Amino acid sequence: MAVLVTGGAGYIGSHTVAALHERGEEIVIVDNLQQGHRDAILGGKLYVGDLRDEAFLDHVFSENEIDSVIHFAANSLVGESMTNPGKYYHNNVYGTLCLLEAMNKHGVKRIVFSSTAATYGEPERVPIAESDRTMPTNTYGETKLAMEKMMKWFDTAHGIRYVSLRYFNAAGAHESGKIGEDHSPETHLVPIVLQAALGQRSHISVFGEDYSTEDGTCVRDYVHVSDLADAHILAVDRLRREEASAIYNLGSGQGFSVKQVIDIARAVTERDIPVVYEARRSGDPAVLIASSERARQELGWEPKRDKLEDIIRSAWQWHLANPQGYAKA
Template sequence: MAVLVTGGAGYIGSHTVAALLERGEEIVVVDNLQQGHKEAVLGGKLYIGDLRDSELLDTVFQENEIEAVIHFAASSLVGESMGNPAKYYHNNVYGTLCLLEKMSQYKVGTIVFSSTAATYGEPVHLPLDEHDRTLPTNTYGETKLAMERMMHWFDIAHGIKYVSLRYFNAAGAHDSGAIGEDHAPETHLIPLVLQTALGKRPHIAIYGEDYPTEDGTCVRDYIHVSDLADAHLLAVDRLRKGGDSAVYNLGNGQGFSVKQVIDIARQVTGCEIAASAEPRRAGDPAVLIASSRRAHEELGWNPTRSSLENIISSAWAWHTAKPDGYSKR
C-alpha cells in the first residue's frame, strides 16, 4: 500500500517524502515541476504531470495501490493570488476537486491536506485557535479555505476522511543537507535574507514598518520544515487508526518580526545584511501566531527543531552548499 504525495517535489512535500522514506513507506509522487525539483525527490515513484489531467490520475491510481494521500500541490504566492485570482481558483480549488473525485472513484478514503494559517485572516485574538473565525484577507487563503470546505463535503458524501494542517511559515532544511528551499521566484523571508547574505541580492526588502507590532514589521510563526513533515505523518497515522476528520494548527506559539529574523540571520551568518523599507503588500495581516495545543494533545506532535536559530542555521548550511539552488528545471 502506497502513500500518494501530490506536490512531492516541492519544498514541504519533498521533506515529507524524505520522512516517509525514513520509516519505510511506499511512496508515489505527482508533481508538475512548475515549482518542484526532480532532485528533491529522494525516492519513490515520480509521475510528472498535473492533477487536472484526468488520464494521468487514472494511471496513478490504476498502477499503484494507494492507501492515503498527502496533498501539497497548490499555488501559494499571496501577492500573485491578489493579482491573478483565476489561477488560484483553477489550480488550487479545481485541482483539488479533480483529486477528490478520483479518490472517490478509486475508493481511497484518507487525505492529509497542507493548509495555511492564512485561512484565518486578521486574527481576533492570539495565538490563533482552530475554532477562530475564518475570514481570509487574500485569494490564496480563500482558496485554501475552499479546499478545506470541499473536503468536508466529500467526507459527508463519500466518507473521505481528512486532516487539514494549518501553518504559516515553513523554513529550514533537512538535516542531511540533501534538500532545502528553492523557489522561483523566491518570496519567503528567510531564504531571501540568506540570499542577501550570500551577495545574491543587494538588500532585503521589509514590506511595511507601520504595522501595530513592537517594531512596526509583520510578525509570523516559524516552524522547521522537518517538524512540519513529521506532523503530516502523524496525521496519516491518526486516519489509519480510524480517526475522524479534523483541523489542526501547527506553530511554535511565538512569533518573530521581520526585523528580528534579519537580526538573527546576521548573528548566524556573521554577514552584514542590508535592509530597505518598502510599502506594505496587499493582504498581509500584521500578526499570525498559531496555538498547537490540539496537535500536541491529539496527534502527539512535538516539534524539536523549531528554534529560530536552528531553522536559520540549517537553511544557511543548505544555501551555502547550494548557492544556486537545485539544477535548472
C-alpha cells in the same frame, strides 16, 4: 499500500517524502515540476503530470495501490493570488476537486491536506485557535479555505476523511543537507534574507514598518520544515486508525518580526544584510501566531527543532552548499 504525495517535489513535500522514505513507506509522487525539483526527491516513484488531467490521475491511481494521500500541490504566492485570482481558483480549487473525485472513484478514503494560517486572515486573538473565525484577506487563503470546505462535503457524501494542517512559516533544511528551500521566484523571508547574505541580492525589502507590532513589522510563527513533515505523517497515522476528520494548527507558539528574523540571520551568517523599507503588500495580516495545543494533544506532535537560530542555521548551511539551489552548474 502506498502514500500518494501531490507536490512531493516541492519544499515541504520533499521533506515529507524523505521522512516517509526513512520509515519504509511505499511512496508515489505526483508533481508537474512547475515549482518542484527532481533532485529534491529522496525516495518513491515520481509521476510528472497535472492534477487537472483526469486521464493522468486515473493512470496513477490504477497503477498503484494507494492507501492515503498527502496533498501539497498548489500555487501559494500571496501577492500573485491578488493580481491573478483565476489562476489560484483553477489550480488550487479545481485541482483539488479533480483529486477528490479520483480518490472517490478508486476508493481511497484518507487525505492529509497542507493548508495555511492564511485561512484566518487578520486574527481576532493571538495565539490563533482552530475554532477561531476564518476570514482570509487574500485569494490564496480563500482558495485553501474553499479546499478545506470541499473536503468536508466529500467526507459527508463519500466518507473521505481528512486532516487539514494549518501552518505558518516553514523554514530550515533537512538534517542530511541534501534538500532545502529553492523557489523561483523566491518569496519566503528566510531564503531571501540568506540570498542577501550570500550577495545574490543587493538588499532585503521589508514591506511595511507601520503595523501594530512592537517594531512595526509583521510577526510570524516559524516552524522547521522537518517538524511539519513529521506532523503530516502523524496525520496519516490518525486517519489509518479510522479516527474522524480534523483540523490542526501547526506552529511554534512564538512570533518573530521581520526585523528580528533579519537580525538573527545576521548573527548566524556573520554577514551584512542591507534592508530597504517599502510599502505594505496587499493581504498581509500584522500578526500570525498559532496555538498548537490540539495537535500536541491529539496527534502527539512535538516540534523537535523549535529555536529560530537553529532553523536559520540549517537553512544557511544548505544555501552555502547550494548557492544556486538545485540548478546544475
